Amino acid sequence: MKLSLRAGEKVYVNGAVLRVDRKVSIEFMNDVSFLLESHVIQADQTTTPLRQLYFAAQIMLINPAVKEEANRTFKRMLASLLATFENRQMLKELKLIDEMVCNERVFDALKSIRLLYALEAQILFGPVEQTISSQTDRAVRPEANP
Structure with a gap:
């Protein structure tokens, strides 16, 4: 490498x-x-559930002295996310991430978590396209402004 x-x-x-x-x-x-x-990422950047999960996995990788404690935290957070999310793609990816961590492939798990940030944002805040089109409608059609 x-x-x-x-x-x-x-x-x-x-x-x-x-x-x-x-x-x-x-x-x-x-x-x-x-x-x-x-x-x-820093602790103050853990503003979403996936970023919090990422932070726990990151600690496993960069601070081997507390790897076991970080792993327990990761597992608790992951179980909570699996119980909370309903999106099939998210659940499937989270299960794969769990498998990666269990197989000591934390680096790969981090990459996979980062790839899920966009899906998480869509689940939590709705599709980005709707927000953009609404703002565009207001700029193009003044009557659309409340």
Whole structure:
């Protein structure tokens, strides 16, 4: 696995945080758990259920010292999401994510969770297209304004 990092960028590797001072490429010659800074979210960014799940999985990957505790939190959150969501695609994907975590493929689980953000937004807030078309209607047809 080869990574290219920009000056000042961080990468989390097996619980260590590395910051590079110049543009550099790193090649991992064996299996390693890593997460790029651009994929790390902070606690204050966990504004939706999936982002909270992502944060718990992220902790498993970047802080091996608390991996078991983070895993228990992840499992509790996942069970809650499976009981709450009704969307079949979401439920199917969450079950696959659970399987990934059970098989120690946390990095893959994080990628899959990120891909579900748009579906989550649609479930929680409705289709984006309706919001955009409503605003467009108001701009084009003044009589549509309340």
